[in-house]
Amino acid sequence: MGDTRRRGVVALGVTALVAPLTLAFTAAPAQAASCTTQTGPYQKQVEKFLGRPVDGKQSAADCRAIQAFQNKHGITPAIGYAGSVTWGVMDLMNKQKAVGNNPNKDGKCPVNKGRIACVNLSLQLSWIQDGNKLVYGPVPVRTGRKGYATRTGLKKIYWRDINHVSTVYNVPMPYSQFFDGGQAFHSVNLSMWNPPGSHGCVNMTTKDAKAYWSLLRTGDDVFVYGRKPGT
Incomplete structure (x- = not known):
């Protein structure tokens, strides 16, 4: 539903996903x-x-x-x-x-919805696009583990709570933007590659969750597709 009139397009380019690790080989x-x-x-x-x-x-x-x-x-x-x-x-x-700055190369995330947040479960990536223009990302995310799959399909953000606390797991979920039942974008203090995954939410770094909070609004579309490895 991306209403581009109420916010300008933010040309942020591609977030650096991973870089070769420089590791100290002196262990405790x-x-x-x-x-x-x-x-x-x-x-x-x-x-x-x-x-x-x-x-x-x-x-x-x-x-x-x-x-x-x-x-x-x-x-x-x-x-x-x-x-x-x-x-x-x-x-x-x-x-x-390897995805670089073309996360929707497969064309699976709709380009006819205006502002939309896309989630590719297979690659554990998310990004925001406006039509076919990349607005933010792609960024690594941490989605639902086996038995708690992040549900696929076209959704809408229906509720936002910047200081949300889960009533099920009693854990903080900052910058929560709910799009399907209890499933939401929100930040966590974990590595995005921490296995086995979330309880269904789309976990993000604080930096990326803040950016999503500023770029998305209630009513905006979310499209989730693919399948998380190991689920």
Whole structure:
């Protein structure tokens, strides 16, 4: 429903999604003690992602680098093992970065609705467009885990509450913009790649949730499509 008359188009370009991680390889004693010596099934892929020497063999430095990544994004157990969950997060980051400034390349988010917030569950990305013009994003988001899927389809923002607190989970949901039952855009103090996901809401960083709050209004359209990996 994007009413462009009540707010100007904000040309913000593409938000940087991910960048190569610069990791310190000096771990705390407790971390070093918990590091695994096992070579994981995705060792080479993980080594390449982290900028480590790609030899497919676990080393102490490899383990500390993997463990630092796991700790940053809440991947458990954080023992430095190059397993499927860790590589899955890295692979998703690579795919998100490859989208660049054309998140609606597949044409699946409607361009005939004016201002609309799009959510691609498959890539865990969201953006705001006005017609076919990109207004904000794409930005990484954290959507519903298995059993709590973020529902797909065309929605509308029907209620906004900047200081909302969940009555179900008793947790703060700042900058909440509800578009389907109890599902809303809102900020969280977690990594956007923290598995397994939300209880159905579209989690965002505080920066992105604030931008969505300023750009969207009650009655604006939201389109959710795709399927979150692992659900």
